[in-house]
Amino acid sequence: MGEIMNHQILGSTSEFLRRSHKHMINGTWTDNQAEAFRDVIDPATGDLLTKIQIAGQAEVDAAVKHARAAFEGGAWSGISAAERGRIMWRWADLLEAKLDVITELEVLDNGMPVAVAQGFIGYGISWIRYFAGMADKIADKNLSGTISSRAAPFHSYTSRQPIGVAGMIIPWNGPFGIFLIKTAPALAAGCSCIVKPAEDTPLTALILAETALEAGIPAGVLNVLTGDGSTGALIAGHPGIDKISFTGSTDTGKKIVQTCANDLKRVTLELGGKSPCIVFDDADLDLAIPAAAMAIFSNSGQVCFAGSRLFVHERVYDDVVQGIADFSKNLQVGNGFDPNTALGPLISQKQLDRVNGYVEQAVKAGLDVVMGASKPSGKGFFASPAVVNRIDPSQPIAREEVFGPVLAAFPFSDTETLIRNANDTRYGLGAGIFSSNIDRVHGVASALEAGNVWVNHYGGMHPGLPFGGFKESGWGRELGEDGYLAYTEQKTVSIKLNPLS
Numbered sequence: 001m002g003e004i005m006n007h008q009i010l011g012s013t014s015e016f017l018r019r020s021h022k023h024m025i026n027g028t029w030t031d032n033q034a035e036a037f038r039d040v041i042d043p044a045t046g047d048l049l050t051k052i053q054i055a056g057q058a059e060v061d062a063a064v065k066h067a068r069a070a071f072e073g074g075a076w077s078g079i080s081a082a083e084r085g086r087i088m089w090r091w092a093d094l095l096e097a098k099l100d101v102i103t104e105l106e107v108l109d110n111g112m113p114v115a116v117a118q119g120f121i122g123y124g125i126s127w128i129r130y131f132a133g134m135a136d137k138i139a140d141k142n143l144s145g146t147i148s149s150r151a152a153p154f155h156s157y158t159s160r161q162p163i164g165v166a167g168m169i170i171p172w173n174g175p176f177g178i179f180l181i182k183t184a185p186a187l188a189a190g191c192s193c194i195v196k197p198a199e200d201t202p203l204t205a206l207i208l209a210e211t212a213l214e215a216g217i218p219a220g221v222l223n224v225l226t227g228d229g230s231t232g233a234l235i236a237g238h239p240g241i242d243k244i245s246f247t248g249s250t251d252t253g254k255k256i257v258q259t260c261a262n263d264l265k266r267v268t269l270e271l272g273g274k275s276p277c278i279v280f281d282d283a284d285l286d287l288a289i290p291a292a293a294m295a296i297f298s299n300s301g302q303v304c305f306a307g308s309r310l311f312v313h314e315r316v317y318d319d320v321v322q323g324i325a326d327f328s329k330n331l332q333v334g335n336g337f338d339p340n341t342a343l344g345p346l347i348s349q350k351q352l353d354r355v356n357g358y359v360e361q362a363v364k365a366g367l368d369v370v371m372g373a374s375k376p377s378g379k380g381f382f383a384s385p386a387v388v389n390r391i392d393p394s395q396p397i398a399r400e401e402v403f404g405p406v407l408a409a410f411p412f413s414d415t416e417t418l419i420r421n422a423n424d425t426r427y428g429l430g431a432g433i434f435s436s437n438i439d440r441v442h443g444v445a446s447a448l449e450a451g452n453v454w455v456n457h458y459g460g461m462h463p464g465l466p467f468g469g470f471k472e473s474g475w476g477r478e479l480g481e482d483g484y485l486a487y488t489e490q491k492t493v494s495i496k497l498n499p500l501s
């Protein structure tokens with residue numbers, strides 16, 4: 001491996017990459033039965049980093065068998081919530097001790113700049129600690145009063161129990177964090193997990209699995225199968241799995257729902273978006289311009305809640321769009337290890353072709369496309385940021401999720417039309433409002449069809465704030481108490497008592 005962009009890769013990172021990677025099943029690194037490998041590519045250079053194995057039916061069956069046995073054996077599900085929490089804290093501490101290696105692997109695997117990787121990894125570790133402290137604080141409800149009378153008393157209550165074995169299917173845009181947004185609440189609740197990282201970014205999942213074992217999470221409780229969509233489909237279809245939690249594209253989410261319909265598995269989905277970011281003429285523009293720019297350009301636009309549609313009040317439209325275009329010219333596009341890099345590469349040639357296709361189509365259609373900083377030459381999958389100005393809302397680039405650093409900008413002059421246009425999408429994940437008028441902020445926040453509304457800032461995933469989508473952006477919520485409850489089943493117990501005689 002050696003030196004990249006004057007960045008000397010750590011010896012332990014190189015050593016990890018040289019390993020022959022296997023699946024983590026029942027606490028043991030396990031080889032695939034069939035020979036099926038996939039290259040893992042550094043998106044900044046196009047170079048081969050290492051290879052992973054593609055799990056098939058035999059590996060999924062083995063992982064399910066051991067995850068179920070671990071769940072039913074009770075070494076994790078049967079201990080107290082406080083004890084699970086203590087072990088999870090140890091997991092978080094051990095991960096923190098490996099931060100340098102994890103960050104390097106995330107940058108090599110995904111391409112994101114070091115500072116972005118550190119942010120995502122920090123979020124992930126904070127989620128472990130948040131959920132570690134939650135499981136012993138969920139109070140069951142005593143409902144006796146709802147059905148009892150003096151003549152016919154009952155003791156009735158609800159209780160929560162872990163859902164069982166959960167399958168987690170992870171995308172490539174936030175590999176470490178999204179692994180934890182799902183496994184931290186599931187483990188806190190006492191579930192066993194089978195995690196499939198994305199085929200493009202499988203590496204930090206392997207570190208997470210081995211570190212969990214080191215921390216004392218028992219064998220079989222946290223299994224990791226590397227593989228592609230075929231492995232994901234086998235997990236979604238396996239009758240021994242009780243719940244699927246998926247983050248990824250809306251199209252794949254729909255396929256997973258169809259598969260899970262066979263046995264009515266519980267399903268949580270966090271899918272795509274075409275999120276509006278709205279700037280009113282009373283906004284603090286010094287704050288709004290960089291925030292709206294990074295709402296779309298952060299992680300090179302490969303963020304499910306990216307603010308990819310910008311609505312700006314006509315009175316300040318030209319200033320704001322010009323401000324964002326100027327901002328985008330100063331965002332250095334390059335290798336994530338270069339400390340001056342603001343935007344890393346896209347994940348793959350396929351993704352780059354897709355994003356370029358949208359921009360070329362917009363140029364061909366005669367739209368006003370303002371390109372930002374130029375991209376480096378070489379084999380990396382780099383894309384320049386772009387702003388499409390005064391775009392007709394019917395254009396594909398204004399409606400479809402591009403998943404790249406491309407912003408569609410629209411002027412508006414009245415709030416009613418603004419809300420109608422902002423909601424005119426099949427998605428409903430995020431939304432941003434920049435305004436100093438508190439009445440306007442509350443009114444617009446309430447009218448927007450989005451699971452998450454950020455006001456005078458954009459994005460961020462605090463563990464205490466539930467996250468998820470309206471409409472075709474998903475089902476259910478992650479983080480917060482809802483994120484924990486999603487890995488439990490509710491049981492109602494009603495005990496008939498004898499009246500006092």
Ligand code: ADP
Nearest residue numbers: 170171197198199228229232233248249252255
């Ligand atoms: P993208 O198309 O942007 O790569 P996907 O939503 O297809 O994103 O992929 C997200 C995750 O879903 C990856 O881990 C991928 O392997 C997995 N996946 C892809 N297709 C399927 C499927 N049919 N069933 C289950 N998982 C799948």
